[in-house]
Amino acid sequence: MSLKFSKGALSSAAMLAAGALVLSGCVQSQRDNTSSSSGSADSSVNSTFVFAASSDPKSLDPAYASDGESFRISRQIFEGLVGVKQGSADPEPLLAESWTASEDGMTYDFKLKTGVKFQDGTEFNAEAVCFNFDRWYNFKGLQQAESVGYYYASLFKGYADKPANAVYKSCEATSDSEAKVTLAKPFAGFIAALSLPAFAMQSPKALEEFKADEVTGTAESPVLSEYAKGHPVGTGPFKFDSWSPGQEINLSANPDYWGEKGQIEKIIFRVIDEPTARRQALEAGTIDGYDLVSPSDTQSLKDAGFNIVAREPFTILYLGLNQTVKELKDLKVRQAIAYAIDKDALIKQTLPEGTKKAIEFIPEVVNGYTEDVEKYDYDPEKAKQLLAEAGYPDGFTVKFNYPTGVSRPYMPTPEQVFTNISAQLEEVGIKVNAQPNKWSPDYLDRIQSSEDHGIHLLGWTGDYNDTDNFVGVFFGREKPEFGFKDADLFEKLDEARQEPKLEAQTPLYEAINKQVSELVPAVPLAHPAPSLAFAERVESYPSSPVNDESFNLIKLTE
Secondary structure, eight states, rough: OOOOOOOOOOOOSSSSSHHHHHHHHHHHOOOOTTTOHHHOOOOOOOOEEEESSSSSOOOSSSSGSHHHHHHHHHHHHHBOSSOOOOOOEEEEEEEEEEEOHHHHOEEEEEEESOOOOOSSSSSOOOOHHHHHHHHHHHHEEEEEEETTTTHHHHHHOBTTTTGOOOOEEEEEEEEEEEEEEEEEOOOOOHHTTTTTTOOOOOOHHHHHHHTTTOOOSSSSSEEHHHHHHHHOOOOOSSEEEEETTTTEEEEEEEOOOSOOOOOEEEEEEEEEEEEHHHHHHHHHTSSSSEOOOOOGHHHHHTTOOOEEEEEOOOOOEEEEEEEESTTGGGGGHHHHHHOOOOHHHHHHSSSSOEEEEEESSSTTTTTTTSSSHHHHHHHHHHHHHHHTTTTTTTOOOEEEEEEOOEEEEEEHHHHHHHHHHHHHHHTTTEEEEEEEEEEEIIIIHHHHHHHHOOOEEEEEEEEOGGGGTTTTHHHSOTTTTTTOOOOHHHHHHHHHHHHHHHHHHHHHHHHHHHHHHOOOEEEEEEEEOOEEETTTEEEOOOOOOOOOOOOGGGGEEE
C-alpha cells in the first residue's frame, strides 16, 4: 500500500507580512466541520491510535514549552487563532475566521469563530482571547526565563514589568466574537507567529483553577505548575486524560469538538526514547507509528511493508559555541572548528536520506537565503593554522554537550552525531570532554539557562515560514546558549522583523545572514529531512514540514 499525504510546496513569498496583511477568512481551515464529521467512532476500525514519542513532554502548558514532543501533544489539545495550511508552513485561519491589519501594522482586528467551547465547557470568546494575551504579557519572575516562557520571550521581547522592548501592548474584546490586539511596535511575523502552539488559546477558568502561573524552582531546574503537569484545557479535537511520566500520555476524543472529529477515539503517546526500540515496537504491532526514523531503518521498514512518510526539510542542525568559554571567545578558534567539520561525511554517516548541507541558519525556501556567506568548506589544515594563530598549536580541550534518550527532527541520532564530530575535531587537535545529559529537562535547561556548557548540539524545526523564526530566535538577543553580546546584530535583526514589505526585508536578511556567517556564533551543519513510519492500517497522515499534525485527520483502514 502506498501512503497518501499532502506535501504542499513551501512558499517563501507567502510568508510573513504579506500573508499577515492579506490572508482572510475566505480561506477554509483544514479542521472545519464537514458533512462527514460525526460524533462517534468509526466502528470498522480500531479507534485507539498508539504513537511512540521520543521523550516525555517538557510541559502540558504550551506557553511553557519549546520542544517538539510537548507541541505534538499540544496540537491535539489546543488550537490558536491562526493555524497552518495543511502540507505547508504558511498560516491560515483557525479559531479566528478572519482578521484585518492597520496599514502601520500596529493593530489587528480578529473575527472569531462562534459556538466553540473549551473542553471544560466554558465559552471561547474575545474575553478568553484577551485573557491569554494578557497572561503572556504579565509573566513574572521564572515565567520570563528562557527555560520556561521561551517563545514569548523570543518573539514578543518584553513584559508588563519590562515594557521597554515589548511588542505587545493591549487586547480589547470589542464584542463576544471580535478582539482587537494592539502592538507597541510592528512585528511582520505576528500573524504567522500565532500559529505556534505556544500561543494557543487556553481556558481562563482552568488556568486560574489549577494555578498555571505558579512556577517555582530555578531557571536551570524550573518546577512547573499543577496545570502544566496535569490539567491542560483547550478547544482541540482531543482532551487530556492522564500522564504517567516516562511511560505514556493518554488523550481521548473531545465529544464537543467544533471541527472534524475523525476516526480516532483514543490516543496513547507511549514514551520510547531509543530509536531501535521504537522500530521494534512498530514491527511487533504494539504501536501504530513513530517519528524520527533512524536513517539506517528507513529502507528495511519500507521493504517490510510499513508506510514511510518523509517530511519536507524545514530544519537546521547546528553546533553551538558558547563564547563564555575562553577558547571559544576567539573568532579564529570558532572559524577553526567550522573548517574542521566535514559536513558531507556527517550527513552521509548519521543523517536521513534527503538531508541537505547547511551553509547558513535558514533553509533555501526562506526569505533572505543567500549564497553570499562564508561557507567554511572542510579544510583541516586551515583549521590547524587558525588554531596555531590563536595560540593553540597543540589544540585544547573543550566540553562537548549532547543529549541522550531523545531523537529530534533535526537530529534523529544525537549520539552518532556527537561521535562523528568529536572524531573530526580531534583530527585537528581539539579534544572533547564528553558531557551527555538526558534531554528533558536536564539538557535543554543546561544549554539555554546556564553557562555550564561548551560546544553543543542543538537545532530547530521551523515553526512557520519566517526568517525571524530562525535567525531572530537564535541571535536576536543575548542568550546563555551562545554567550555573546553584539548590539549591532541585535539592532539589525530588530529592524528586519519590523519591516512589513517583503521586497525591503529581503536584502536586510541577506546582509544579516552574511554577518552571522562571519561571526560564527555556531556552525550550521545540515537541514535534515525527518521521516515517520506507520503500520499498514494508517492509510494517510497529515504530514507537515512544521510538524503541525492533528491526529483527527489521520485515516485508518482497519
